[in-house]
Amino acid sequence: MNLPNKQDILSQHPRSEDRLLAILHDLQKANSDNALSREDLQLVAAHLNVPLSRVHDALTFYSMFSLRPRGRHVIRVCDSPHCHLGGSWSVLEELQRLLGVKVGETTEDGLFTLELTSCLGVCGVAPVMMVDEEMVGNLTTERLQEVLARYREGR
Amino acid sequence: MKRLDVLVCSGTACVSSGSAELKDSLARAIAEAGLGEEIRILETGCMGPCELGPVMLVYPEGTFYVKVRPEDTQDIVQEHFLKGRPVRRLLWEGTAPTVKEVPFFARQHKLVLANCGTIDPERIEEYIARGGYEALARAVSELSPQQVIDEVSAAGLRGRGGAGFPTGKKWELMRQAPGTPKYVVCNADEGDPGAFMDRALLEGDPHAILEGVAIAAYAVGADRGYVYVRAEYPLAIQRLEGAVEQARGMGLLGEGILETDFCFDVQLRMGAGAFVCGEETALIASIQGRRGEPRPRPPYPAESGLWGCPTLINNVETLACVRHVLLGGAERFAAVGTETSRGTKVFALAGQICNTGLVEVPMGITLRELVLDVGGGVPQGRELKAVQIGGPSGGCLPQELLDVPVDYESLREHGAIMGSGGIIVLDDTACMVNVAKFFLEFTADESCGKCVPCRVGTRTMLDILNRIAAGQGIEEDIPRLTELAETVRSGSLCGLGQTAPNPVLSTLRYFPEEYEAHIRDRACPAGVCPDLVHYAVLPDVCRACDRCRQVCPTGAAQGTAGKPPYVIEDKLCIRCGACVEACPFDAVIVRPGRKG
Numbered sequence: 001m002n003l004p005n006k007q008d009i010l011s012q013h014p015r016s017e018d019r020l021l022a023i024l025h026d027l028q029k030a031n032s033d034n035a036l037s038r039e040d041l042q043l044v045a046a047h048l049n050v051p052l053s054r055v056h057d058a059l060t061f062y063s064m065f066s067l068r069p070r071g072r073h074v075i076r077v078c079d080s081p082h083c084h085l086g087g088s089w090s091v092l093e094e095l096q097r098l099l100g101v102k103v104g105e106t107t108e109d110g111l112f113t114l115e116l117t118s119c120l121g122v123c124g125v126a127p128v129m130m131v132d133e134e135m136v137g138n139l140t141t142e143r144l145q146e147v148l149a150r151y152r153e154g155r
Numbered sequence: 156m157k158r159l160d161v162l163v164c165s166g167t168a169c170v171s172s173g174s175a176e177l178k179d180s181l182a183r184a185i186a187e188a189g190l191g192e193e194i195r196i197l198e199t200g201c202m203g204p205c206e207l208g209p210v211m212l213v214y215p216e217g218t219f220y221v222k223v224r225p226e227d228t229q230d231i232v233q234e235h236f237l238k239g240r241p242v243r244r245l246l247w248e249g250t251a252p253t254v255k256e257v258p259f260f261a262r263q264h265k266l267v268l269a270n271c272g273t274i275d276p277e278r279i280e281e282y283i284a285r286g287g288y289e290a291l292a293r294a295v296s297e298l299s300p301q302q303v304i305d306e307v308s309a310a311g312l313r314g315r316g317g318a319g320f321p322t323g324k325k326w327e328l329m330r331q332a333p334g335t336p337k338y339v340v341c342n343a344d345e346g347d348p349g350a351f352m353d354r355a356l357l358e359g360d361p362h363a364i365l366e367g368v369a370i371a372a373y374a375v376g377a378d379r380g381y382v383y384v385r386a387e388y389p390l391a392i393q394r395l396e397g398a399v400e401q402a403r404g405m406g407l408l409g410e411g412i413l414e415t416d417f418c419f420d421v422q423l424r425m426g427a428g429a430f431v432c433g434e435e436t437a438l439i440a441s442i443q444g445r446r447g448e449p450r451p452r453p454p455y456p457a458e459s460g461l462w463g464c465p466t467l468i469n470n471v472e473t474l475a476c477v478r479h480v481l482l483g484g485a486e487r488f489a490a491v492g493t494e495t496s497r498g499t500k501v502f503a504l505a506g507q508i509c510n511t512g513l514v515e516v517p518m519g520i521t522l523r524e525l526v527l528d529v530g531g532g533v534p535q536g537r538e539l540k541a542v543q544i545g546g547p548s549g550g551c552l553p554q555e556l557l558d559v560p561v562d563y564e565s566l567r568e569h570g571a572i573m574g575s576g577g578i579i580v581l582d583d584t585a586c587m588v589n590v591a592k593f594f595l596e597f598t599a600d601e602s603c604g605k606c607v608p609c610r611v612g613t614r615t616m617l618d619i620l621n622r623i624a625a626g627q628g629i630e631e632d633i634p635r636l637t638e639l640a641e642t643v644r645s646g647s648l649c650g651l652g653q654t655a656p657n658p659v660l661s662t663l664r665y666f667p668e669e670y671e672a673h674i675r676d677r678a679c680p681a682g683v684c685p686d687l688v689h690y691a692v693l694p695d696v697c698r699a700c701d702r703c704r705q706v707c708p709t710g711a712a713q714g715t716a717g718k719p720p721y722v723i724e725d726k727l728c729i730r731c732g733a734c735v736e737a738c739p740f741d742a743v744i745v746r747p748g749r750k751g
Contacts, residue, residue, distance in 0.1 A: 018381075020444030021427050025386070048444075061446035061603075062427035064386055080348035081579060081593060082505055118430055118601070120387050121351035122168045123505055124205020124512055133389040137171035 005030065006040070010047045017048055024059055033069035034113065063117075070113035071106045073151050075099075077129045080119035086126035091139045092116075095129075098144060111152065158193040159236060162212040164272060166201030166358055167390050173224070174198075174209035180225035184232040194236060200359015202272030204259060204512040207247075212272070217253040219260075220245040259510045262529045264491065266499045267475045268352075268515045271359030276394050279401040282362040288407055290478035294370050295415045298481075303374040304330060307477065309485035311497035316342060316433075316470030317545075317574045317650065319496075319563040322477075325467065329375040329457045332465035339372045339380035339419075340442070340461070340468045344426050344433040346385060347546030348597065350577035352501040353471040355513050357384065357391035360475070361398035365421065367474030369408065370481065372419040375467050380419065383438055385426040395423055430601035434649045435468045437603070448605050449649035470575075472501055493519035496562035504530045506579035507537060516561075523557040526580055537582040541665070545574030547594040548654030550661030551587060570661040572654065586683035587666040588673050592620040594658040598651060609652030612643035616659060624684045626749070628674035636663065678748035685730035689750040694720035696742035703734035703743055712743075725750040 009026045013019040027040045036059065045052040059065045077095065079088050092103070099107050099114060106113045122128050125137025136147050163169075163178045178196060185194050202210050207221035218241050220231070227245060234240045241252060251257045274281040282288070294303050308323025329337070341364060345353035357364060368380050384392050399421060402408045410418050424442050431437045432447040439460050441447035460466020476498060480488045489497045496518040502525065505511050509531030516525060522542055526532065533539045541551045544561075550571030552559065559565050563573050581590065599613040616639050619632050640656030647653050663670060672678050679687035690711075692703075699719035703712040711728040714721030723734065723743070734743045 017444040018424065018442050021441065022425060025425060025427065058444055058446055059427075061448070062429050064428035080597075082349050084593070085506070117387065117428070118346060118597075119348035119350075121345060121354040122171060122205065123349050123351060123503065124168045125171050125208065128171070130387065135167050135171045135390075137168060 006043055010043060013047070015048055017050065020044070020048065020055070020058055021062070023047070024055075024065055028065060032072060033110070034071065034074055035066040035069045069106070071111050073111060073132050074113050074115060075129055075131050076115045076117035076120075078118070078120045078127065079116050080123075082119070082123035083127040088127040088139075091127045091129070091144065094141055094144055098148060112148075157195040159195070160214040161194060161196045162199045162214065162273065163196060164200070164202045164208060164210045165198040166205070166208075166272075166355060167388075168201065168205035169208035169210060170390070172208040176225050177209045177211070177223055177228070180228045181231070184228040185236070188232050188237060190232070190236055197275045198277070199273060200271040200276045201355035201513060203268070203355075203514060204510060206511050212254060217255060219247055219251065219254040219257055221247055258531065259512070259514070259529060262516070262524070263514050264499050264517045265515050266479055266491075267356065267363075267472060267501060268359075268513070270363060271355055274360070276359050276361055277397055279362060279398070279405060282360070286482060287362050287478075288366055290481035291366050291369050291373075291407065292413055293481055294373050295413055295417045300330060300374045300376060303370065303481070306485045307374070307480055310480040310488040311485075311492075311495075312473065312476055312480060312488070313496065313563065314470055315472035315476070315500065315576070317548075317572065319573060322469065322473055325457065325469070326371065326374050328455075329377075329465055329467045332457050334463075334465050336379060336464055337375060337377035338461045338464060338466040339368055339375065339377045339421075340438065340466060341368050341380070341382040341421075341471060341474055342433060342435065342438055342468050343382055343384040343388075343391070343471050344438060345388075345471070345575065346430040346433045346601075347548075347575045347577050349505050349579060350503050350546055350575040352503060352513055352576055354388050354391055355501075356471055356475050357388065358394050361391075361394045362402065363475045363478060364395070364471055365398055365402055365408065367469075367477040368421055369412065369419055370477050371467060371469060371474065373417055375465075377467065378418050378420075380421040381424050381442055381461075382421060383424045383426065383432070383442055385432075386428060387426075392423065392425060399423065429603075431603045431649070431651055434651060436649065438468065439466065446603075448603050449651075451648050472576075491517045493560065493562045495564055500561070500573070500576055502576045502578050504578050504580070506543070507533050507539075507582040507584075508580040509534055518562050519560045521558050521560055522552065525561060525578070526557070530580065533580060533582045537584070539580065540583050540585055541581045541587065541590075543579040543581060543590065543594075543658070544577070545572035545657070546577040547597045548572065548650070548657050549574045549577070549594075550657045551581070551590060551665065552661070553665040556665075570657065570664055572657065584681060584683070586679050586681035587662040587669045588620065588624055588679070589681075589683050591658045591662045592617065592624060595620060595655065598655040602651065602655075606647045606649075606652055608643045608646030609648075609655065612639050612646070613652070613655050615639055616643070616656065620659070623670065623673045624679075624686065626673070626677045626684075626686045628670075630674060632674060633663065633667075633670060672747070676748060680747050682745040682747055687749065688730060688745050688747055689725050690723040690728050690730065690734065691744055691746050692721050692723060693742045693744060696740050697721050698740055698742070700739065702737040702739065706733040706737040708733065 041055045045055045127139045128137045211220045247257045304326045312322040313319045429447045432441045434449045437447040437449040456466040501515045543551045602609045604610045697720040701716040709727045711724045
């Protein structure tokens with residue numbers, strides 16, 4: 001992703017501080033490593049005319065932003081009471097096995113990062129995970145394999 | 156008008172269960188049968204019983220189908236649509252022919268959720284056809300702002316987000332607050348685990364929220380507003396975005412609303428994964444592009460909110476109630492519920508209960524009616540032990556208190572809270588120490604870290620609970636927990652810390668014997684805490700089938716095939732439960748207490 005593209009993203013947002021989270025979301029999504037770079041933060045700071053430290057300070061509060069490179073797709077497994085009772089821990093174990101990574105890590109091919117999330121609010125189909133913006137419920141080993149395969153094939 | 160309307164639920168849960176594929180398959184089957192002219196398919200918001208998804212409704216008769224797969228669509232079209240015979244195997248429990256006969260729905264009182272699952276949320280025309288934006292029209296053309304506030308006050312509407320503050324009073328304070336501009340914010344940062352009524356409303360009836368926001372803005376004199384939605388709800392964000400566009404297009408938002416001089420517009424803001432942002436001062440900070448940390452109140456947002464300006468913050472469900480107050484009148488709204496808690500409340504039922512999902516009931520209903528009648532009670536063979544109500548900051552009420560009415564005051568009096576309306580039913584297999592630990596883990600994790608009592612206090616309480624669960628508890632732990640709870644409650648800035656001790660306090664209050672068993676007897680009566688149980692084989696029941704030995708990952712299950720009984724070597728056992736699951740004769744049991 002190169003500079004002009006990012007300028008395009010920035011130009012869609014008025015230079016108002018209440019746009020900060022929205023800009024960070026958009027920039028992060030545009031990066032193939034699902035993370036924000038130092039240059040990104042500088043761009044945002046310049047766009048909003050605030051100190052770099054302000055941008056850094058804000059973004060590090062939120063669990064969805066990352067300064068460390070992540071995989072192309074972020075898998076977030078819900079570990080709230082419902083999902084926990086529904087067996088999210090075994091789903092997590094299975095995912096770790098299938099991906100060969102632990103929570104917080106990225107697969108070697110750079111395709112997936114595995115994370116935990118708080119309740120996704122689709123408790124009726126627990127256990128649930130979110131892959132990027134797709135909600136996947138009623139997780140079983142087969143369902144996991146099918147979803148991972150789909151993302152590996154590029155949807 | 157078509158002969159049949161087929162409503163396919165397309166809430167997030169049903170989408171995840173395959174409702175999109177179902178809809179495509181239905182459309183194909185209908186086209187193949189040449190019924191395209193007679194039957195209309197609609198995608199709606201959440202219908203409630205998410206566990207049974209994908210669900211669909213066929214009108215005019217109201218046939219309710221559950222767990223419908225694409226493979227079933229041929230049968231539905233051939234049998235039902237062509238011959239008028241509902242497909243029995245897809246009905247609720249195989250019997251209830253129409254939605255009116257499903258007990259789960261029959262006992263509900265749908266007001267706020269009435270449009271959810273019955274209209275296409277992406278078409279403003281459908282909302283308008285159901286009386287949508289009439290309340291706003293009435294407000295801006297017939298009522299003065301003060302009259303709107305008076306109606307809301309007379310209706311006795313209280314905040315549905317947890318604290319239950321009177322909405323009319325909040326609006327009144329806001330109206331009187333000096334300073335411009337004034338802001339209205341819809342708090343859609345629903346984060347309580349197990350509560351998803353706001354998601355259902357945002358996805359299933361987004362215009363109702365926008366209408367509520369606009370009416371609030373008119374009443375308090377605001378000209379701009381925000382809806383702050385958590386990023387974990389992409390579908391809700393998408394539907395809201397669409398709704399805002401449509402409402403603007405029809406002159407229901409923007410300049411000169413409904414040809415009056417009332418101007419108001421709303422923008423969406425997305426969170427980024429922080430539970431505490433549901434707290435109003437944290438939410439304000441987050442909209443302003445700051446860390447979502449709460450700050451001391453006063454000043455309340457009504458005096459100093461967004462950029463120091465007067466800001467009204469209401470929860471999604473509260474705002475969804477507003478149009479009903481103005482449409483049916485305050486009296487009609489207040490006729491439902493109790494003296495102090497008027498109207499209905501949406502609950503998310505979950506846990507060890509037959510019917511889970513989203514339900515709307517009159518306030519003042521007893522827990523018994525809610526859990527046993529609407530929820531269908533605990534599954535057969537189990538015993539109800541407690542009802543955890545109010546989310547992670549809620550409390551656990553024991554079975555003896557099932558006749559407590561569900562209203563703000565009664566729940567608080569008994570150590571629980573209305574909270575956002577999450578209800579988890581626990582049966583006799585639940586360990587209350589473990590339950591308390593689980594919820595405290597959540598709040599300790601989500602503590603933003605600003606106040607010491609919350610940051611350190613919840614952590615210390617959690618350490619004590621962990622010790623108790625591990626069999627290292629001491630007698631002094633109980634008074635210490637109570638003392639810490641009081642410090643955390645009184646010393647924290649925001650609702651998160653102030654209510655975090657509730658799960659611990661309520662379990663200590665109603666289930667002291669379980670704590671004592673963990674501490675004094677080193678036993679977990681429910682057989683949950685791994686360090687306080689042991690596994691044993693019932694010698695008379697064991698048939699020496701060898702299954703337990705085969706699945707045991709550590710070689711703790713020992714014996715020779717054909718020579719009963721087997722034994723579990725306690726030193727090797729890791730309490731994984733594999734042998735209990737594998738035993739076809741139920742010979743392996745979990746006993747409270749350590750071996751010996």
